[in-house]
Amino acid sequence: VAKKPKLLSDLFHDTLKDVYFAENKILKTLPKMAKAAQSKDLKAAFVKHEKETRGQVKRLQQVFRILGKPARAKTCDAILGITGEGAEIMKDYKGMPALDAGLLAAAQAVEHYEMSRYGTLRAWAGELGMPDAVALLEATLMEEKATDAALTTLAKSVVNVEAEHAL
C-alpha cells in the first residue's frame, strides 16, 4: 500500500503537537525553578514567565482550532532532555553559589528551543496561508525573545552577586 504523502501541513500539525507538549512541560517546570532560585529577581522572572506560558498554551489551542484539529500533545524528547538538564542543575547545585547562574542557563536553553520552534511554525503558517495562526505564533515568539533578553540581563546581576560574595 502506498503511503499518503506527508506534506508541510502534516509537518506543521506534528510540530504543533510537539510544542504543545513542550509548553505544558515547561508549565510544570517553572514553579520548581521559581522555588529553587536564590535571587528574588530570578524567582519573580520565573513566576512571570509561568503566567506568560499559560497564555502561550491558550494561543496554541487557538492554532489547533484554526487547523480544525483537537489540541493534542505528542511527546517532545527535546524538551524532556533540556528540562532534564535543568533538574540536574537544581540537584547538583542545590545551596551552591552558582545555582542561580545554572538555573538561568537552563532557562535560556528552554527559551532558545522555543524560539526555534515558534520561528519555524510561524514561517510554515505563512507558507500554508494561515495569517491568524501567523499572528498568534508571532505574538508568542516575541514574548519568548523578550524573556530571553530579560534572562540575559538578570544573568549579569546574578553572576555579579556571586563575585561580591566571594570577596
Add this chain to the structure above:
Amino acid sequence: VAKKPKLLSDLFHDTLKDVYFAENKILKTLPKMAKAAQSKDLKAAFVKHEKETRGQVKRLQQVFRILGKPARAKTCDAILGITGEGAEIMKDYKGMPALDAGLLAAAQAVEHYEMSRYGTLRAWAGELGMPDAVALLEATLMEEKATDAALTTLAKSVVNVEAEHAL
C-alpha cells in the same frame, strides 16, 4: 562532611563538558542529515556545517587547555533529545515532500541550543576573566548564528519547491 562549594568556575567546566558531548554528537548526526536531505543545497549546507563543527570541537579543546583540564564529554540529555527528534523526522518523513522542511527545522533546533550554550559560556568566561576563552567561544557563537541564518534562507526555498511540486 560539608560539600565543597560549587562556584561559577565549576559550572563553566560542567557546561563545557556538556557542549563537548553535544558537538561530538552533532558531528555524528550531520552526515546522516546530509545523506537524508533531498535538496542539493541542503545537503551542501549540512556538509559545510560538519566541517565547521570539526573546528568548533577543536576550539572547545583549546578552552579545556586554558582551564588546565582534560577535554572530556559529559552526557548531554538535551542534545540527545533534540537530535532524537531529527532522527524521528528522517524516519517518519522519508521520501515525503516535507522531509527537507523537517530536517531544516531539526537543524535549527540544534543551532538554537548551541547558540544558547555558547552565549552562556562566553558570558561566564568573561566573568571568570578568561579573555582567550571568550574569543574562542565568541568565534563559534558567530558561526552558529551564521549557520542558523543560512538555514532560515534555505527554508524559504525548500518550502517553495514543495509548493511548486504541488501545483
